[in-house]
Amino acid sequence: MKAFEFLDKVGKIDTNTMVLDKAIGYNTLDDMLTMTGEYFNLVKYGWGTSILIDEDIIQKKNDLYHTYDIKTYPGGTLFELAYKYGEIDKFFDTLDKLNFNAVEISNGSTDIPEVDRADIIKQAKQLGFFTLSEVGKKNPKLDQEYSEQTRVELINKDLESGSDLVIIEGRESGKNIGIYDNSGNIKKDTFNMIINNTKKDKILWEAPQKNQQIDLILTLGNNVNLGNINSNDIISLETLRRGLRGDTLGKV
Amino acid sequence: MKAFEFLDKVGKIDTNTMVLDKAIGYNTLDDMLTMTGEYFNLVKYGWGTSILIDEDIIQKKNDLYHTYDIKTYPGGTLFELAYKYGEIDKFFDTLDKLNFNAVEISNGSTDIPEVDRADIIKQAKQLGFFTLSEVGKKNPKLDQEYSEQTRVELINKDLESGSDLVIIEGRESGKNIGIYDNSGNIKKDTFNMIINNTKKDKILWEAPQKNQQIDLILTLGNNVNLGNINSNDIISLETLRRGLRGDTLGKV
């Protein structure tokens, strides 16, 4: 039984919360999940970090996350490296061997033809992976070259190809990228263009900063899909979703 | 025996240091306290986070903190929820059941009549809790509506009602709130008004940023009561208090 349960009027929320794992140690993770494991359902091992970790540790961590029904996948950059080196099949085989059950298809750091992207999303689905794709460039200059119209088209194409969720790039910092300006505030024009022309419940917003989480919850509802959550902020985010922190108390 | 003990000329300081616990896992906490447990005496489980944690974990964490003589209490927002839902008696009963030995009375996110606030502070004291009350609104716009005079009056009323310590709101960020401007620097007018018209040793300043800790130590002495200390910064703060870090070396 939860402490002070009688003060929670919202309860379990049906949503997607994706946490960023930057290489948490196994025992620390085990300890953390006893507190937080029921409050998120997706975890990304950031960018190419998995390449530096022993296979058996990755496997053990994946298994541990799965006991909490949390899906696991390596960052999109790792997929991009596999594409760049012509190793897509080996990449999918290795995901399977290491017990990953989700995958992210992106082109944040490299160029990938649209037709290949669509094919790979279909392949991932056929292989049984929960499939996320990401729209956005990691380099702010390149990212700003996307028109709002293009961003919407890319999102909708990915959904047609079969993506379970489309991620809007926010990086670890949440600044000067995607829907965020230099200070991490939401750019209303870009944001509105996306929510008015795509399927809201299929979009997962990377929102590492607390103010971004608050703004998205107050604008789109407490079940908005959020990602790149710092592993120290999982409980904080759930209190925001449930109106248990000053910023959203009485507003959700 | 401490390492390099011969280089510490200050030693144990009689003061209050309040740490913010955002839902640290039990084993991680146990490990952390072997390093830090003697350097703080109060811990706050931030805002409503306790509502999301199992009762037995909260109880075990409380017991562990108490072995280090650290008093524990849930954040003021949790009290405010109890007040809002008319559950003050159940709230105090639950605090007791879960082995909390301190409590925070605040109105940072809600409106509570002054007479009720005074009564509840008295009730908390009668029930045997170490009683902290907090002055300040979490919403910066509402917080700025307090005149300096009002802030002083609220502090002194709480002390008359029996508060053991009055907290000056600083939030987790330490920006644009209470005595801090947008950049986290101390607003001298507000600050001076408070220290000139209240009992200095009964005020606990939330000061999450290192520069705030330094300024308050150099202005009010190394035994100034400080709070909302990040759990990673406990040792850093104690080195600042004792002149073992460049910023205060030779100045305390």
Added chain:
Amino acid sequence: MKAFEFLDKVGKIDTNTMVLDKAIGYNTLDDMLTMTGEYFNLVKYGWGTSILIDEDIIQKKNDLYHTYDIKTYPGGTLFELAYKYGEIDKFFDTLDKLNFNAVEISNGSTDIPEVDRADIIKQAKQLGFFTLSEVGKKNPKLDQEYSEQTRVELINKDLESGSDLVIIEGRESGKNIGIYDNSGNIKKDTFNMIINNTKKDKILWEAPQKNQQIDLILTLGNNVNLGNINSNDIISLETLRRGLRGDTLGKV
């Protein structure tokens, strides 16, 4: 075997990476090193933090680090306190007793005559310690009084005295100090003056911010010596060095 090893085209890099330990608990450290222990070779227990920790914990942590071939030393501030109190011999004895195998000689917070500095560096080397010295003042105003020429002279004198590495002060923040401006960006003039007039491979740059790490890697190569790395960012830094993160992918 590493996960997705077939996607790493760079492999082990011969370099120096110094991590900042702000008093990590023993078990947390043990867990962390299973992930990160092969990716850095130097650790600094920040400033005077060691003075607040039990001798046996310091010793155990030193021994644990050494099993990963990571050299350990207390921050320069601790040395400066020893100098200030006339306890240099006892300081070296205690380093040895506690199983430290490196030492940092600095004058960031105090004044130490050049001749003493040179003698102490020589003494440290004779005693068998891996010897780092640091150039820079912790107080930004004092630090800015160094001309670029003076900074270069100090570096070269330390190398002549026998320093294994000379650290360029960056503090924990990486702002308004040494080669960094108020925003943490590199000041090109100061930076160029140093790299053009000293031995590049003997300089270790404190670079706590990700953008600083990226800039230094892209300017000086992925084997640039970097320090004051946050213990949560060790894997991130190694991915930057190996081109496994968007910011350096295809560029190293």
